[in-house]
Amino acid sequence: MPCAIQASLSDLPDFVIFKIILGKYPMFITFEGIEGAGKSLQISRTHEYIRKKGRSCLITREPGGTDFGRELREVLLRPDGAPREPWCELLLYLADRHQHLKEVIEPALARGEIVLCDRYQDATRAYQGAARGIAPETIEEVSRFLGVIEPAKTILLDLDPEVGLRRARRRNSLDPTAAAEGRFEDEAVSFHARVRQAYLELAEAHPQRIFIIPAADDPDAVFGRIAVLLDQWIYG
Ligand code: TMP
Numbered sequence: 001m002p003c004a005i006q007a008s009l010s011d012l013p014d015f016v017i018f019k020i021i022l023g024k025y026p027m028f029i030t031f032e033g034i035e036g037a038g039k040s041l042q043i044s045r046t047h048e049y050i051r052k053k054g055r056s057c058l059i060t061r062e063p064g065g066t067d068f069g070r071e072l073r074e075v076l077l078r079p080d081g082a083p084r085e086p087w088c089e090l091l092l093y094l095a096d097r098h099q100h101l102k103e104v105i106e107p108a109l110a111r112g113e114i115v116l117c118d119r120y121q122d123a124t125r126a127y128q129g130a131a132r133g134i135a136p137e138t139i140e141e142v143s144r145f146l147g148v149i150e151p152a153k154t155i156l157l158d159l160d161p162e163v164g165l166r167r168a169r170r171r172n173s174l175d176p177t178a179a180a181e182g183r184f185e186d187e188a189v190s191f192h193a194r195v196r197q198a199y200l201e202l203a204e205a206h207p208q209r210i211f212i213i214p215a216a217d218d219p220d221a222v223f224g225r226i227a228v229l230l231d232q233w234i235y236g
Contacts (some may be wrong), residue, residue: 023205027234028109028149030120033157034196035185036164036171038222042157043118045223050114058108061118063096066103072096077181079104086132090139098146104150114234120155121148122202124212127184130198131191153161153233155226156203161192179187 010181029046050057064073072092075081095121107117121143129136155209165185172179183190203210213225 004170010058015173027114027115027153028105028151029114030117030151030154031121032119032122032126032199032210033215034159034161034164034192034199036167037157037159038167038219039157040119041219042155042226043224045114046116046226046230049223049227050116050234053235055114055234056112057084057114059102059118060100060104060115062120063093065100065105065117065188067211068099069096073181074118077102077183079096079105079179080184081183086128089132090124090128090134090142092130094142094148096147097124097143101149115149120151120154122154122199125202126195128199130201131132131187143149151209153229154170154206154210155229156199156212156213157222158196158200158212159215161189161196162201163216165192166190 031043031046031182047057047059062069063076064070074093076089076092076096105117111168124139125136125141128134129139168172168178168182168185172185200212203212211229213222215222
């Protein structure tokens with residue numbers, strides 16, 4: 001019944017067809033962690049490492065992985081932006097994610113590229129869920145409705161919030177572009193402690209997906225641990 005098979009395959013998103021053909025999802029890897037954990041540096045080193053080994057790899061981020069998302073990023077992260085309800089903040093992050101999935105992430109996965117994303121759904125669970133107080137099941141329900149997919153693997157750069165905030169605030173004092181996005185750096189240490197705790201609990205709940213990397217060491221040592229994981233996931 002080839003016609004029946006063709007008809008049902010064409011109903012599926014491209015990245016699911018890829019899973020069927022290749023036997024596994026093309027890699028969708030996210031990077032998470034509190035402020036100042038060093039995600040930007042580690043994600044760009046990961047990108048370089050994978051590219052050098054000859055795989056096609058896309059680096060992107062949230063919020064702000066599309067033109068529309070960049071507009072939302074400014075609204076979301078301006079330290080002097082207007083006050084907003086937690087639900088309004090949640091919906092803006094999810095709007096950014098939906099656009100990002102449709103415009104960038106899913107097409108790249110369908111092309112067979114490795115996608116590296118600087119923050120994604122676990123950030124929503126930690127920041128809007130645990131730290132802002134929105135019920136986790138509500139976040140999951142709205143996200144399901146929007147077609148949010150889970151990443152294949154997540155690297156969680158874990159750091160003491162006091163150390164992370166010190167690093168982030170120092171960076172903002174030297175870099176006006178970073179300072180213009182410093183809304184969350186203005187939150188108290190206790191807020192960031194809730195974010196960290198939520199990330200650690202997510203990692204405990206999803207040990208096959210989320211891998212904790214201690215981020216206090218020097219960046220080369222941190223990347224060394226990431227490279228071991230990449231070798232297993234991509235080349236193992
Ligand atoms: P960053 O790109 O410099 O990490 O900053 C993004 C900020 O946005 C960071 O403080 C965490 C926050 N954020 C959320 O609160 N929820 C989300 O869903 C995402 C993706 C980010």
